[in-house]
Amino acid sequence: MLFYFKGPSMRSMAGGVFMKTRQFKVFAGLFVFLFLMSTAGFSQTELQADAPRVTPMFHWDIIGANSLQPELSRIYIYLKTPFDALTFVRADSSGFEANYEVSVRIDDKDDFQVDGKVWQEKVTAANFQETNSRRRFSVTFQKFDIAPGEYKLTLGFTDRETKQTRRTIRKIKIRNYEKAKLSISDVAFVRNLEIDSLGVKTFIPDVSDYIVDLSRKLFCYFEIYNTTQSTEDYDIKYVVKNARNKKVIELGYKRKSDGARTLEAFNLISNNLSQGAYEIEIKVKQGKNKAKVKKRFVVRWADLPSSIYDIELAIKQVKYIAEKKEWDKLKKAHKDEKLDAFRDFWARRDPTPGTPQNEWMDEYYERVAYANARFSGFRDGWKSDMGMIYIIFGPPSDVERHPFDPGSKPYEIWYYYPINKSFVFMDMTGFGEYRLLTQSWEDWRYLIQH
Structure with a gap:
């Protein structure tokens, strides 16, 4: 196998x-x-x-x-x-x-x-x-x-x-791995890599939609295929580049060939990897034969929702619930202090402190994700009026739609029965961007705070 x-x-x-x-x-x-x-x-x-x-x-x-x-x-x-x-x-x-x-x-x-x-x-x-x-x-x-x-x-x-x-x-x-003299399998990010007496590698795959947590040891596992079955040593090099195409890791080593199939893995050194998007490229050379393979991945914070990949964007998205002093503090925080300031902001709102999960934060960014998926158009969904109301108040109890009323532009009414409130949105331009009509920033802001 x-x-x-x-x-x-x-x-x-x-x-x-x-x-x-x-x-x-x-x-x-x-x-x-x-x-x-x-x-x-x-x-x-x-x-x-x-x-x-x-x-x-x-x-x-x-x-x-x-x-x-x-x-x-x-x-x-x-x-x-x-x-x-x-x-x-x-x-x-x-x-x-x-x-x-x-x-x-x-x-x-x-x-x-x-x-x-x-x-x-x-x-x-x-x-x-x-x-x-x-x-x-x-x-x-x-x-x-x-x-x-x-x-x-x-x-x-x-x-x-x-x-x-x-x-x-x-x-x-x-x-097709049999076509070339030298080829490489896809890269698998794995945990708990072990080698038994037969040299067979066992592991737990890190399956997370190309998102990996490097707070624990992480291995890059791959296989090298050699149709010539040469036993000459392999020269293996790997390079990790960030989203700006800058090299952050570049290492190389030699590996003895096991013949037609060589199972190989190395520990991905994560000291130079902060949060963000990366690409790893592995190159293998044996004599005149060469092969390479690439894989993209994203490093994220293990204690934050998986949808958060940009801390500055995540900070902007809390403006609907942040107090003015909190908002000013978050905006003015130095780049190296933003993550801690963000964590402090949500720690004060954690309904179950002392547990690893912050349910309120998870719920909030779940709504942000939905707003982006449902209401995006000329701008990100979380910035839209519908997105704003959805993020703050959640799904409405009922929705009344009027797309074709005579003499009227398309509009929707969202009802929230628990608080006895409704919000009217109208498509003023005809391009599907509904604007909030019946509530001002101060009105719904008051609802949240009181």
């Missing part, structure tokens, strides 16, 4: 965890947090039904490698879902359990299915607290041996308790 997953049985993930749905989470204390959560619970509109989560339903990654079957290549599809994205129920014996289903379909250019699988996973949790964790995950994977070429991959994920389903489609290109 090529890639090996180390861990418990994929049919009963040990350490798996349970989550209860977000609308039932209630925390004592801060009124604003209670208000944010309560309005979300009352909404029955599509604005709530299709809202994206800061905690995604799942992360996934595809790793290409050479197959043991002649003329075929192999892809590994890894999927990781946070416990908080699953719906748990109390188990018959003790604790809680959740079940989900994963489907993979691979179609060729003519939309003919060439391969696919459907499988189920069971996740267990010892106590209720684990069910709400966003830092524990269930991981599953499947492998497929397919002829090199271009395909369409459809991945589906279904929570078997709620029947909620998410699908994602991606065009993929499966490389």
Whole structure:
């Protein structure tokens, strides 16, 4: 075999965890947090039904490698879902359990299915607290041996308790590793890498949509294929560049060849990697033969929502709830102090201090993510009037739409029954950018503070 997953049985993930749905989470204390959560619970509109989560339903990654079957290549599809994205129920014996289903379909250019699988996973949790964790995950994977070429991959994920389903489609290109004298598999970011007595590497893949947390040791794992089966040493070099195409890491070393297939990994030195986007390029040379492979990744803060990738942008997005003194302090903070100032801002609003999760912050940026997905147009969705109201008050209890009323421009009315308020938005230009008519900044600002 090529890639090996180390861990418990994929049919009963040990350490798996349970989550209860977000609308039932209630925390004592801060009124604003209670208000944010309560309005979300009352909404029955599509604005709530299709809202994206800061905690995604799942992360996934595809790793290409050479197959043991002649003329075929192999892809590994890894999927990781946070416990908080699953719906748990109390188990018959003790604790809680959740079940989900994963489907993979691979179609060729003519939309003919060439391969696919459907499988189920069971996740267990010892106590209720684990069910709400966003830092524990269930991981599953499947492998497929397919002829090199271009395909369409459809991945589906279904929570078997709620029947909620998410699908994602991606065009993929499966490389031919037998064509060149020297080639390299895709790069896999892995944890807990071990080598057994047979030299086989086992690991836990770091599956997170190209987002990796470098607060723990992280390895870059790849395989080198040599059709000449030469035993000459490999010269291996790797370079990491930031978003400005500047080299931040550049290292090289020699590696003895194991023949036709060499399994290799190195620890990614993270001292020079701050938060941001990067690309790693690995080059391998053996005599006159050369090969290279690239992979993009993003370093993020482990204690912040996964949607936050730019701290300055995240600070701008709190302007709807920040007091004037807080806002001025955040804006004036030195570049090296912004992250600490941001953390302090949210620490003061943490409804459950002393726990690793800040529920209010997670909810807030979940709404920011939804606003960007739903209301973006000529400007980012979080800056729009609809985005502003959604971020602050959450999904409306009801929405009344008037797209074609005679003698009137298109408009919508959002009702919030728990606070006995409504907001009217009108498309003044005809380009779908709805502006708030019935409420001023001072009006809804007063609502939040009181």
